[in-house]
Structures are given as structure tokens and as C-alpha cells.
Amino acid sequence: MFSLVFTRRYAMAHRLIAGLSEKCAVPHGHNELVTVTLQATSPAPLDGGANMVVPFERAKGTWHRWIDDHVDHSLQLSADDPLLDWFAAREPHRLARILVTPGDPTTEVLAACMMAKLNSFLDGDGGRLVCAEIRIDETPTNTVTFSGDPRAILPRVPLTRPWWTRPDMSINDLDATAGSDAPSRALAGAAQ
Numbered sequence: 001m002f003s004l005v006f007t008r009r010y011a012m013a014h015r016l017i018a019g020l021s022e023k024c025a026v027p028h029g030h031n032e033l034v035t036v037t038l039q040a041t042s043p044a045p046l047d048g049g050a051n052m053v054v055p056f057e058r059a060k061g062t063w064h065r066w067i068d069d070h071v072d073h074s075l076q077l078s079a080d081d082p083l084l085d086w087f088a089a090r091e092p093h094r095l096a097r098i099l100v101t102p103g104d105p106t107t108e109v110l111a112a113c114m115m116a117k118l119n120s121f122l123d124g125d126g127g128r129l130v131c132a133e134i135r136i137d138e139t140p141t142n143t144v145t146f147s148g149d150p151r152a153i154l155p156r157v158p159l160t161r162p163w164w165t166r167p168d169m170s171i172n173d174l175d176a177t178a179g180s181d182a183p184s185r186a187l188a189g190a191a192q
Contacts, residue, residue: 002053003132004038006060008067014076015083016104027075027083030138032107034067036118037133054128062121062167070171074098076105079157084174100163100172102155107138112150113164119150124167 013029040053053059076099077083087094101109115134122129133147154164163170 001039001043004053004056004059004129005035006038006056006063007033007035008064009033010067010072012071012074012076012099014105015081016106017078017081018104020104033135033137034114035135035137036063036115036131037135038122038129039132041127041130058125059129062125063118066117066121066169070169071099074171076101076110078102078104088174095172095174098172098174100174102157102162107136107142107144108146109154111136111144111146112154115146116150116154116164117166120165120167 009031011029011031013027015027016024019025038059046052074097075083079100079102084095084098084100087098099105099110101113103109111134114136115131118131118134122131133145135143135145137143150164159173163173
């Protein structure tokens with residue numbers, strides 16, 4: 001079986017507030033690499049003409065646009081992080097640049113969210129490909145690799161379709177609570 005493998009670099013900042021790493025509770029950044037491995041959902045022989053599973057540009061186009069335009073230079077925060085309320089009150093125009101995860105934005109949860117998001121893009125494009133594996137190099141010495149069903153390991157959230165399940169360019173669900181006094185609570189309880 002063929003695998004299509006694509007790598008993209010992005011810069012990000014995050015902080016982890018669950019208490020497991022005091023050093024990581026202060027916002028800090030990384031230059032990360034994300035590598036995805038795509039496979040055909042129904043493997044078939046090459047056609048003798050174009051001889052491609054799917055043209056590369058079609059396979060990676062939406063994914064790369066999402067990484068470049070929304071994930072790159074985003075701030076990754078937990079749905080329970082009080083910084084979300086601070087941004088909502090003082091700099092609401094920046095909320096679109098905040099990637100929100102259920103619980104701390106660790107590389108593990110990010111890999112699962114990203115795989116789910118990529119699979120939603122691929123499904124929305126006809127479902128001929130699926131992400132079989134995702135690898136995030138957080139630093140030159142720390143890497144997380146995930147394969148499997150991200151829905152089986154992601155924390156449950158009270159939203160019907162959180163951002164990582166939709167084939168749109170979203171990186172949070174803060175608009176799900178528009179007009180609310182607590183925009184960070186769209187995923188409240190997700191980390192509990």
C-alpha cells in the first residue's frame with residue numbers, strides 16, 4: 001500500500017496549567033514540525049495513466065492552508081485557561097488566533113486534534129484518503145507520534161461538533177458562546 005507523507009513547519013506558543021510542569025505554566029513557544037501519513041481508504045491498482053492515488057496538491061492543499069493560515073503563530077490554550085477570559089475582555093480580536101484544546105495543549109492532545117481535523121478535511125474531499133499517522137516534533141529531541149482513532153482518546157466535550165471534527169478552518173469554538181460572559185467555557189469540563 002502506498003503512503004503519502006507531508007511535513008509542515010509552524011511556530012506556536014502555549015502554556016500547560018494542569019500543574020505537571022511548573023516551567024511550562026509560563027507561556028512559551030516552539031517551532032514544530034508536523035508530519036502526516038495518508039493512505040487510501042480503498043487501495044486500488046495504479047491506473048496506468050496518471051498513476052497517482054490522489055494528486056499531491058489535492059491531498060495536502062487544505063491541510064497546508066489550515067496550518068499556514070490558522071495554526072502557525074497561534075497561541076494554544078486549555079479550554080479552562082483564564083487567559084481566554086482575559087483575551088475576550090481586552091483583546092477579543094485576537095481570539096481567532098487562539099487554538100483551544102480540551103485540557104492542557106500538550107503535544108499528545110494536539111496530535112489527536114490535528115489528526116481528527118485532517119480526517120475531517122479528507123472526508124469532506126470525498127473520503128479517498130485517511131490520515132494513518134501523525135507525528136509532531138515539538139523540539140529536536142521531543143516527538144509525539146499517534147496512529148489510531150483520535151475520537152477514542154480525545155476527552156469528551158459538551159459540544160456536538162468541536163472544531164477538530166469539522167472540515168472548516170476553525171481552531172477553537174469560542175464563537176459557540178458568543179455573547180456569554182465566559183467565552184472560554186465552550187469546552188468547560190472537557191479536562192475534568
